[in-house]
Amino acid sequence: MTAETSQTLDRGLRVLKLLADTDHGLTVTELSHKLGVNRTVVYRLLATLEQHALVRRDLGGRARVGLGVLRLGRQVHPLVREAAMPALRSLAEDIGATAHLTLVDGAEALAVAVVEPSWTDYHVAYRAGFRHPLDRGAAGKAILAARQRAADDPGYTLTHGELEAGACGAAAPLLGVTGVEGSVGVVMLAEVVPERIGSRVMDAAREVAEALR
Numbered sequence: 001m002t003a004e005t006s007q008t009l010d011r012g013l014r015v016l017k018l019l020a021d022t023d024h025g026l027t028v029t030e031l032s033h034k035l036g037v038n039r040t041v042v043y044r045l046l047a048t049l050e051q052h053a054l055v056r057r058d059l060g061g062r063a064r065v066g067l068g069v070l071r072l073g074r075q076v077h078p079l080v081r082e083a084a085m086p087a088l089r090s091l092a093e094d095i096g097a098t099a100h101l102t103l104v105d106g107a108e109a110l111a112v113a114v115v116e117p118s119w120t121d122y123h124v125a126y127r128a129g130f131r132h133p134l135d136r137g138a139a140g141k142a143i144l145a146a147r148q149r150a151a152d153d154p155g156y157t158l159t160h161g162e163l164e165a166g167a168c169g170a171a172a173p174l175l176g177v178t179g180v181e182g183s184v185g186v187v188m189l190a191e192v193v194p195e196r197i198g199s200r201v202m203d204a205a206r207e208v209a210e211a212l213r
Contacts, residue, residue: 011035012045016054016065020179025062077103080180080212081113081128087184087207088115095197097188098126101208102139102171104181108132109140112182124167124187136162138169142183146173156198160191168193172205177212184208 018034019026026034031042046063049055053068084101092099092115101113111130116123134140142157149155156172163169170193171185184205186197 008045011037011041012049015042015045015049015063016069019055019063019065020069025058025064027062031063077112083211084113084184084208085115087204087211088113090207091115091184091186091200091204092117093119095186095188095200096120096123097186097197098124099184099186099204100126100139102143102183102185104134104143105131107134109134109137109143109183111139122189124164124189126187132163138162138171138187139183139185142171142173142185143181146175146181146183156202158193158198160193163187170197170201172198172202174205174209174212177209180212 014035015031018031028039028042028046031046032039035042046055046057050057050066053066053071055063056066057063080103081101088099088101096117096119098117099115100111102109102111104110108131111126111128114126114128114130116126132140134144138157138159141159145155145157156170159169161167164187166189167187168190169185169187171183174180174182174184185201
């Protein structure tokens with residue numbers, strides 16, 4: 001801690017991070033041990049965070065992340081989109097296909113940034129805000145595959161005609177970005193996605209991940 005920082009705010013943020021890392025919530029005693037402070041301090045921190053709906057406590061007294069975090073999270077999309085745009089533009093121009101950044105939103109894949117190539121005669125129209133189930137399309141399937149794979153072997157996913165007849169997709173997951181689960185991909189009108197595009201999509205996913213760290 002430096003003279004310019006707030007110890008109380010620091011502890012409150014640490015509480016949120018600890019709660020975000022567990023599916024089952026934490027008790028006051030558990031938080032007290034993890035933070036290295038007494039229970040009275042934890043009670044005060046939780047009470048303050050509850051007032052802002054950032055934390056909720058169940059009937060058993062376990063604290064969990066509150067719905068107020070979702071309202072803050074909605075403001076993250078513009079920041080993520082801005083950071084991803086250079087890599088998406090490069091990908092779209094190199095491949096001549098529509099490039100996109102897709103993030104997880106519940107059980108759906110949500111396109112938050114889309115770049116269309118400038119030099120092609122035609123390309124797939126794909127808009128920011130487009131949603132589809134995670135288990136359909138390359139973008140969602142790449143995310144699901146990343147949950148099963150080792151971090152150093154992300155791979156990529158190819159699909160054909162799952163979201164739009166005649167359209168193929170290739171996508172690779174974002175890795176190593178705390179709090180962000182998503183993928184970078186392209187969609188094109190073709191019978192088959194050329195194999196070389198897979199490695200290019202993986203490179204773009206790594207570029208976006210670096211920009212977000």
